[in-house]
Structure formats: C-alpha cells, structure tokens
Amino acid sequence: MQPGVAPAPVEPIKVAGPADPKKRKLRFRGSDRARLDQKEPWIGWIFSAPAVLGLVVFLVIPIIAAVWVSFRDWNGLTSIFDSDPVGLANYRELLIDDGVRRTDFAISLRNNFYYVAGVVPAQTILAFVIAVVLNQKFLKGKGFFRTAYYFPSITSSIAVTLIFVFLFQTNGAINQVLPIQDIDWLDNPRGLIHNFLGVLGVEDGPAFLTDNEFMGLEYWDWLAGPSVAMVAFMMLVTWTTAGTLMLIFLAGLQNISPSVEEAAIVDGAGPVQRFFRITIPLMRPTIFFVVTLGLIGTWQVFDQIYAGSGGDPRKTTLTPAYLIYVQAFTNSKAGLAGAIAVILFVIIMFFTVVNRKVIRDTGDL
Amino acid sequence: MRTKKPIALLMGLALLLAACGGDGATTTTAAAGETTTTAAGETTTTGATETTGAATGDLEGVEITVWGGSSGEAEDLALTGLLETFNEETGANAVFEAQSDMTTALNTALAGGDPPDVFYVDSNNLPDLAASGALASVPDGTLSEPDDIYPSLKEAFTFDGTWYCPPKDFSTLGLVYDPAALEAAGVAVPTTWEELATAAAALTTDTQAGLAMGVEYPRWAVFMFQAGADLTNADVSEITLDTPEAREALQFVADQYAAGSFVRPSDVDAGWAGEAFGQGKAAMTIEGNWIVGYLDTTFPDKTWAVAELPSGPAGQGTFAFTVCYGVAESAANPDASWALVEYLTNAQGALAWTSAFNVMPARASVADQWLAEHPELEAFVTGADYAHRWGFAPGFGDVISVFNDQANAIVDGDGTVDELIEETVAAGEDVIS
Numbered sequence: 057m058q059p060g061v062a063p064a065p066v067e068p069i070k071v072a073g074p075a076d077p078k079k080r081k082l083r084f085r086g087s088d089r090a091r092l093d094q095k096e097p098w099i100g101w102i103f104s105a106p107a108v109l110g111l112v113v114f115l116v117i118p119i120i121a122a123v124w125v126s127f128r129d130w131n132g133l134t135s136i137f138d139s140d141p142v143g144l145a146n147y148r149e150l151l152i153d154d155g156v157r158r159t160d161f162a163i164s165l166r167n168n169f170y171y172v173a174g175v176v177p178a179q180t181i182l183a184f185v186i187a188v189v190l191n192q193k194f195l196k197g198k199g200f201f202r203t204a205y206y207f208p209s210i211t212s213s214i215a216v217t218l219i220f221v222f223l224f225q226t227n228g229a230i231n232q233v234l235p236i237q238d239i240d241w242l243d244n245p246r247g248l249i250h251n252f253l254g255v256l257g258v259e260d261g262p263a264f265l266t267d268n269e270f271m272g273l274e275y276w277d278w279l280a281g282p283s284v285a286m287v288a289f290m291m292l293v294t295w296t297t298a299g300t301l302m303l304i305f306l307a308g309l310q311n312i313s314p315s316v317e318e319a320a321i322v323d324g325a326g327p328v329q330r331f332f333r334i335t336i337p338l339m340r341p342t343i344f345f346v347v348t349l350g351l352i353g354t355w356q357v358f359d360q361i362y363a364g365s366g367g368d369p370r371k372t373t374l375t376p377a378y379l380i381y382v383q384a385f386t387n388s389k390a391g392l393a394g395a396i397a398v399i400l401f402v403i404i405m406f407f408t409v410v411n412r413k414v415i416r417d418t419g420d421l
Numbered sequence: 422m423r424t425k426k427p428i429a430l431l432m433g434l435a436l437l438l439a440a441c442g443g444d445g446a447t448t449t450t451a452a453a454g455e456t457t458t459t460a461a462g463e464t465t466t467t468g469a470t471e472t473t474g475a476a477t478g479d480l481e482g483v484e485i486t487v488w489g490g491s492s493g494e495a496e497d498l499a500l501t502g503l504l505e506t507f508n509e510e511t512g513a514n515a516v517f518e519a520q521s522d523m524t525t526a527l528n529t530a531l532a533g534g535d536p537p538d539v540f541y542v543d544s545n546n547l548p549d550l551a552a553s554g555a556l557a558s559v560p561d562g563t564l565s566e567p568d569d570i571y572p573s574l575k576e577a578f579t580f581d582g583t584w585y586c587p588p589k590d591f592s593t594l595g596l597v598y599d600p601a602a603l604e605a606a607g608v609a610v611p612t613t614w615e616e617l618a619t620a621a622a623a624l625t626t627d628t629q630a631g632l633a634m635g636v637e638y639p640r641w642a643v644f645m646f647q648a649g650a651d652l653t654n655a656d657v658s659e660i661t662l663d664t665p666e667a668r669e670a671l672q673f674v675a676d677q678y679a680a681g682s683f684v685r686p687s688d689v690d691a692g693w694a695g696e697a698f699g700q701g702k703a704a705m706t707i708e709g710n711w712i713v714g715y716l717d718t719t720f721p722d723k724t725w726a727v728a729e730l731p732s733g734p735a736g737q738g739t740f741a742f743t744v745c746y747g748v749a750e751s752a753a754n755p756d757a758s759w760a761l762v763e764y765l766t767n768a769q770g771a772l773a774w775t776s777a778f779n780v781m782p783a784r785a786s787v788a789d790q791w792l793a794e795h796p797e798l799e800a801f802v803t804g805a806d807y808a809h810r811w812g813f814a815p816g817f818g819d820v821i822s823v824f825n826d827q828a829n830a831i832v833d834g835d836g837t838v839d840e841l842i843e844e845t846v847a848a849g850e851d852v853i854s
Contacts, residue, residue: 131549131552131553131815132528132532133528133531133532133549133550133553133555134531134532134553134554134555135532135534136532154851155847155848155851155852156819156820156823156847156848156851156852157819157851160819160822225690226690227690240687240688242687243687243688245829245833367822369829370826370829370830370833371822371826382818384528385524385525385528386524386818387549387816387818387819388528388549388553388815388816389816390532
C-alpha cells in the first residue's frame with residue numbers, strides 16, 4: 057500500500073471499525089443465541105443421552121420397579137407382569153402382622169441400627185484423625201501413609217471379608233495377638249450390652265422389658281446391643297472404609313487456606329483451640345458429606361454379611377439388605393424383598409435429613 | 422482300577438472338549454470328529470446306549486442348554502462328557518453351563534423369561550419353582566421305567582400330586598466314624614440311641630469330641646424321624662412338631678450337646694462337621710455321600726467307615742438329598758430336552774453318571790452294580806429305603822431358619838426344646854397359612 061493513500065482509508069475504517077464489528081458481532085451473537093435457545097434443550101439431551109439412558113435403565117426403572125413390586129405378590133421366578141397386586145400386604149407382613157417375617161425384619165433392623173451407631177462415628181473419627189495427621193506440613197513419607205490407609209478401600213470387599221474371617225477364627229491371628237482369653241468372634245451371638253450387664257450380674261432383663269415386645273421382639277432383645285460377631289464385622293468395615301473417608305477429609309483440609317491458620321496463630325490461638333475453632337467449623341460441609349456417605353453405606357451393608365456369615369450366628373448379623381437378598385433369591389418372596397427395600401430407603405432418607413439438620417443447627421460455634 | 426476306567430475316559434473326553442473351547446458350531450464339529458473313537462469306547466464301557474422310551478424325533482442340530490450348580494471341575498467335565506456322547510448319538514447340540522451361584526442365576530433367568538432348557542433343581546427348591554409354574558411336569562411315557570426310581574426320591578420332586586422331574590442322583594446321611602478311635606475307646610459301632618450316647622461319651626476326650634454335627638434342621642431332624650416325629654405332615658399342610666416324640670428326639674440331641682459328647686463344628690474351629698472329623702476333632706459325624714470325596718482329597722490318610730444311622734424308638738430314619746434335571750415350562754424344544762433328561766437318568770445314564778462320583782444312582786435296579794464299585798458306601802444306599810425327603814412348601818426357608826436359630830440357642834445354653842417347638846410351630850403355621 058502507498059503511504060499517501062494509507063491515512064485516508066484509515067480514518068473511516070477506524071470510525072467504522074468499533075461500530076461495525078460490534079454491530080455485526082451483536083447481530084451475529086443475537087441470531088446465534090436465538091437459534092441456540094431454540095435448539096439448546098434437545099441438543100443438551102443428545103449430548104447427555106448416553107448418561108441419561110444409563111441412569112434411566114439402571115437406576116430409575118429399577119427403583120420404580122422395586123416400589124411397584126413391593127405392592128405385588130411376586131415370587132421372582134415368573135414374569136413380573138404375571139404377579140397379583142396385594143396392596144399393602146407385604147408392608148403389613150413386615151411391620152404389623154405377628155409372624156416370622158416381622159420378627160426377622162425387626163432383628164435385622166436392630167442389628168443394623170447398632171452397626172450404624174458403631175461404624176459411622178468410628179470410621180468418621182478415625183478418618184478425620186488420620187487426615188489431620190497426614191495433613192501436617194512436616195510429616196515425612198506422606199505418600200506412603202496415604203497409600204497404606206487407602207489400600208483397604210480399593211481391595212475387593214469379599215476378599216477382605218474372607219481374610220477377616222480367617223483372622224477372627226478362634227485360633228486365628230486376632231486371638232493370638234490379644235492378651236485375653238480366646239473369643240469365638242464369629243460364632244458368638246451374645247449382645248455387647250447383654251454381655252456388659254452379664255458382667256454386672258444381670259442375666260435376665262426386668263419383667264417390663266421381657267414381657268413387652270415391639271414388632272415381635274422383646275424390648276430386652278432390642279437392647280441387646282451388637283453381637284460379638286457383629287462387632288467383628290464393624291471393625292472390618294471401619295478399617296476398610298476409613299481410607300476412602302480419609303481421602304475426602306484430606307481434600308477438605310487442603311482447601312482450608314493456610315492464612316486462616318496463620319491469622320489464628322498471630323491471635324495467639326493454641327493448637328487445640330485452632331483444631332476446634334478453625335479446622336472443625338471450616339470442615340463442616342465435608343463432615344456432613346462423609347457422615348451422609350457413611351449412613352447410606354452402613355444401612356446397606358451386604359457384601360460382608362453375604363461372604364462372612366450369612367446372618368449367623370443366630371441371626372445377629374442379619375441386616376435388611378441381606379434379608380432382601382434372602383427373601384428375593386432363596387425364599388422366592390420378591391414382593392416382600394421390594395417392600396424391605398422401600399422401607400430401607402425411607403430409613404436412610406430419614407437419617408440423612410436428620411443428619412443434615414443436626415450439622416446445620418450446631419453450626420454456630 | 423475297574424472303577425477308575427470310565428472316569429478316566431470321561432475326563433479325557435471332556436478335557437478334549439474343554440480344550441476346543443466349544444462355543445462355536447465349527448469347533449464343536451471338529452471336536453466331535455476327533456473324539457469319535459473315545460466316545461465309542463466310552464459308550465461301550467459304561468453301557469450307555471441309544472435312548473429308550475420317548476420318541477426322540479430328529480434332534481439334528483437342536484440346541485439344548487443345561488445349567489447346573491457346579492460342585493467342582495470333576496462334575497463339570499463328567500457332565501460335559503455325557504452330553505457330548507448324547508450329541509454324538511442324536512446330532513443335538515447340548516451344552517452344559519456351570520453356574521457358580523445357581524439359585525440367583527436361575528431365578529433371574531426365569532424372571533427374565535429366558536431360562537435354560539434343562540437345569541438342576543434341588544428338592545428343597547422344588548415347591549417354589551413348581552408353584553410358580555416355571556417347571557414342566559414329566560410328560561407321560563417320556564421316561565423309561567419310572568417305577569424303578571426310589572419312591573422317596575420321586576416324591577421329593579412331586580408337588581401337589583404332579584411329578585416334575587427325575588432325580589439325577591441322591592445322597593443320604595450316614596454315621597461316618599473313625600474305626601481306630603472306636604477301637605481305642607473300646608466301643609462298637611452304635612446301632613441304637615443308647616449305644617450312640619454311650620459311645621459318644623466314651624469317645625469324648627480333651628482333644629476329641631464323640632460326634633461333630635451341625636446345629637441345623639437337616640441334621641437334627643433325622644433323630645425326629647427315628648422317634649417317629651416330623652416337622653410337617655406328608656403334604657405340608659400342617660405343622661406336626663408339637664408331639665411327645667419330637668420333644669423326646671430333640672431333648673436327646675440337646676442332652677448330647679450339653680454333655681459335650683456332641684459338638685458343633687464351629688466350636689472346635691472347623692468349617693463343617695466333615696472338617697472336624699477329618700482333623701480328628703471328632704470321632705464320628707453324621708454326614709452324607711459328599712464327605713467321601715472331601716476326605717479322599719483333603720485327608721487322604723484318614724481311616725473312616727460309614728454305618729447306617731442308629732435307630733431310635735420308632736426305628737430307622739435318615740434324609741435323602743437329591744437334585745433333579747428340571748425342564749423349563751418355556752423350554753424352546755421340550756421334546757429334545759426330555760430326550761436328554763431321559764438319556765441322563767435312565768438306568769445306564771444314571772450308572773454312568775454316578776460311577777464318576779460318590780453319589781448314588783436314583784434307580785433301584787442299578788444299585789447293586791453301583792455297590793459293586795463302591796462296596797464301602799453300602800450304608801448310604803440302604804438308607805434310601807427309609808429316607809425322608811428334604812423339601813416343604815413355598816417360602817418355608819424362614820421356618821427352617823427359625824428352627825436353626827432356636828437349636829443354636831439350645832446349644833448355647835440360652836434356649837430350651839419347648840421354646841424351639843413353640844417358635845418353630847408359630848413360624849410354620851404363619852408361613853403355611
């Protein structure tokens with residue numbers, strides 16, 4: 057281009073420049089946006105179709121089917137559409153009608169309640185402590201410990217259970233190490249609370265506990281506590297799950313800015329104060345997440361029971377999730393199994409909501 | 422050695438098959454060509470010849486899927502071998518698919534509407550399956566000489582008056598004992614309850630219990646049978662446990678555990694009674710034919726013998742455990758399926774099958790031939806004459822679990838026979854109604 061000609065066209069371009077592209081851009085953007093707005097919903101659906109399809113087929117339909125089946129007398133052996141509707145009969149059999157199914161269900165609820173009450177606090181506290189320790193700046197070999205603690209979580213739960221069954225044999229490693237008399241861990245149906253009372257000399261409950269019952273189970277039996285065998289499973293699961301939860305806690309801890317900690321140090325807060333006043337409050341969302349995960353997981357415990365005990369000894373390790381399997385597959389009562397699944401869902405939902413409220417309400421420290 | 426020959430041939434045949442994979446039609450044909458001589462040899466040795474009874478029709482190329490819970494490689498190979506001979510003779514294409522979790526796999530297949538053509542059915546599962554209409558009943562004239570099958574076994578696969586399937590084999594419970602231990606304690610093989618109690622007490626030392634037996638219905642009930650009691654009446658319409666006879670039997674068993682001469686396997690750190698016996702922690706046990714193979718492989722040096730169960734006040738009694746070949750109601754080719762079942766369960770088929778194992782043929786006519794090969798297991802065979810079937814009504818598993826639960830409570834010292842009877846009767850009436 058010639059230098060003489062150059063200044064002249066530069067002006068108009070400069071003037072038009074900002075206006076013109078803007079206009080064009082706007083116009084372009086506008087029409088494109090409009091087109092997108094029209095197409096966006098179904099374009100979105102197309103992109104998410106594989107995931108949505110997977111969720112519908114493997115999650116939504118089974119959930120709806122489970123609820124539907126719970127209102128039918130289905131044996132699980134014929135087509136589900138050949139079954140007869142029975143209304144609330146399955147629920148009545150589990151919750152109201154006196155009989156073996158209600159008692160079994162009550163036993164499984166009791167067992168699982170103690171299991172949850174033991175495992176959730178234990179695994180949460182253990183995981184939190186390990187995470188705090190591993191989060192120390194000056195700790196050496198962090199990577200090794202992280203891997204070591206996480207390792208049980210990525211090992212097959214069936215394999216872990218079988219190993220634990222060996223460890224907990226009467227002549228197994230656990231009894232060899234413990235300096236007390238041998239315990240028949242996996243064959244002992246005595247409840248911990250009953251055992252404790254037994255030590256104090258209370259062998260049989262007072263009459264008002266043994267004469268009254270709820271869901272076919274005496275109050276005294278409701279208060280038995282987890283059986284020794286269940287305690288063994290509780291230890292197993294705590295050991296296995298703490299690793300995963302530790303990882304979640306560790307991620308949460310690393311999100312806490314060091315400046316907060318430093319500011320607290322400047323203000324003269326000691327390590328204990330910093331832990332309770334800084335770390336725990338800031339970790340509240342993570343704690344909620346971990347406890348919720350724990351509640352859901354522990355109310356659904358199945359693998360360990362399936363591989364380790366099958367509900368023995370004397371049904372003290374029977375859990376609702378395992379009972380679902382027994383009723384659906386070995387007892388041909390799929391409708392009943394569906395009802396247990398729905399009740400279990402309600403229980404988990406209830407505890408999750410309670411947990412959410414508790415953690416939110418105790419927020420103001 | 423004579424007994425081992427058919428097994429070896431069967432295994433060889435099956436191994437060849439297994440080596441060929443056998444999923445594609447072409448591989449199967451190739452395998453068949455290679456094994457013609459072996460198959461022919463096997464046929465003459467075991468005497469399994471052409472099928473009798475039902476008109477098999479043209480089975481050329483008909484696909485038959487057979488499912489069974491696998492007890493181990495030996496059983497898989499033996500059945501695959503038999504199916505291959507069947508395929509040789511008929512041109513059908515029967516394939517065995519071993520299932521590691523048979524009940525779950527079968528239930529889901531049935532519910533999904535696509536069950537295998539032929540499958541194992543445990544007598545205890547029969548009521549559930551029959552009541553659901555999943556099983557086809559035996560068509561008239563399909564099976565040769567059905568009256569040759571032990572009545573108690575046929576009855577085990579009869580539900581509401583309909584016979585559903587022929588047993589493939591059976592096992593009974595017998596008194597397995599260690600002759601050396603009995604000799605050392607100076608006791609004879611017990612034949613009555615009193616002798617059993619005395620012998621068990623005499624055999625009990627610090628390191629050895631008299632008798633190891635699981636605390637569960639399938640063991641304790643034999644004592645009820647020997648006392649003339651039973652959990653239910655014949656057609657499982659009524660719970661009949663609350664009788665003096667049942668009380669006497671259960672109390673007798675409970676007393677033995679209380680005295681320490683009977684022991685629960687887990688109390689001596691054994692997984693099951695066979696293990697406790699093999700390890701020498703118990704001098705006697707009440708188990709079935711399956712213990713033979715277990716002792717042979719796990720405790721090859723152990724000396725053992727088997728006697729009939731001691732008789733009680735009402736005579737002898739034992740359990741017969743059996744599995745049949747069921748044909749699905751929705752089988753794609755029922756004729757071919759029944760032809761295969763007939764082939765596997767007629768006299769020759771039953772003998773060929775049971776020769777390979779320690780289970781017994783379900784037909785009385787070949788019992789002597791089988792005994793000639795397994796003379797040491799005679800007590801198991803004689804048990805068939807007075808054996809009770811194992812199976813009740815749909816959903817009865819819950820009742821058995823209550824019985825087991827209460828029986829364990831007795832052994833733990835937390836329960837009584839009266840409580841067991843009360844709880845079990847309540848549960849039973851609940852389920853039956």
